[in-house]
Amino acid sequence: MIDMKGVYKTYPNGVTALNGLDIGIEQGEFVYVVGPSGAGKSTFTKLIYREEKPSRGTVNVIDIDISQMKERMIPKLRRQIGVVYQDFRLLPTLTVYENVAFALEVIEEDPKNIRRRVMDVLDQVRLKNKARFLPDELSGGEQQRVSIARAIVNHPKILIADEPTGNLDPDTSWEIMHILEEINESGTTILMATHSQEIVNTIRKRVIAIEDGMVVRDESRGEYGYEH
């Protein structure tokens, strides 16, 4: 599903964020990406949805070498990958319903189908009753659930979550984790970058630790492994 070989990334300012990554992830896996601040976790995730290009090496995503991919093919790739960020990134002037519907590919979709799909996915994140609310009328956890709904509305094969609980209190974080687990159980591959020792050590999954742009540890059912 995701296969990186000999991947290096040096940003235009000369900072080398990835230093020879080799990572393989199978369909349906749930993977935590851990490591100190500045280790290269976000850069690693950005290569997967072609937000960034590797300086060297191959990045295969869903059987396509995306380091060679033409710009015009990027939207097609992105439809297969949902992304959730620490800071939610909802559109503030759109309602919950509209934020999610907006992400759905509307080309030739029957409006009835769009409505059904949006309400289904809002039900999945337990927010059907807040469809008409604006983002700033919601709690942080609710906003993150909207952003998860938006990320999965297209039935992506891969869901990338970059510190999805970074701005949330512990109880709300567990809620988000249970939703991510349900999404994973339905077959979606999940990659989650996190600094949460508690989550990683409680909901045990594969752990890839990155330091200085290299994989220093890769364990199925691993531990967080850093003092916090």
Ligand SMILES: Nc1ncnc2c1ncn2[C@@H]1O[C@H](COP(=O)(O)OP(=O)(O)OP(=O)(O)O)[C@@H](O)[C@H]1O
């Ligand atoms: N757009 C950019 N331009 C230049 N340097 C960058 C850019 N993005 C990241 N970097 C640098 O690349 C390195 C890796 O950054 P990255 O954001 O991938 O780390 P991270 O592991 O996600 O850290 P954090 O845990 O703080 O989110 C850092 O030294 C960072 O300063």
Ligand SMILES: [Mg+2]
């Ligand atoms: Mg980061």
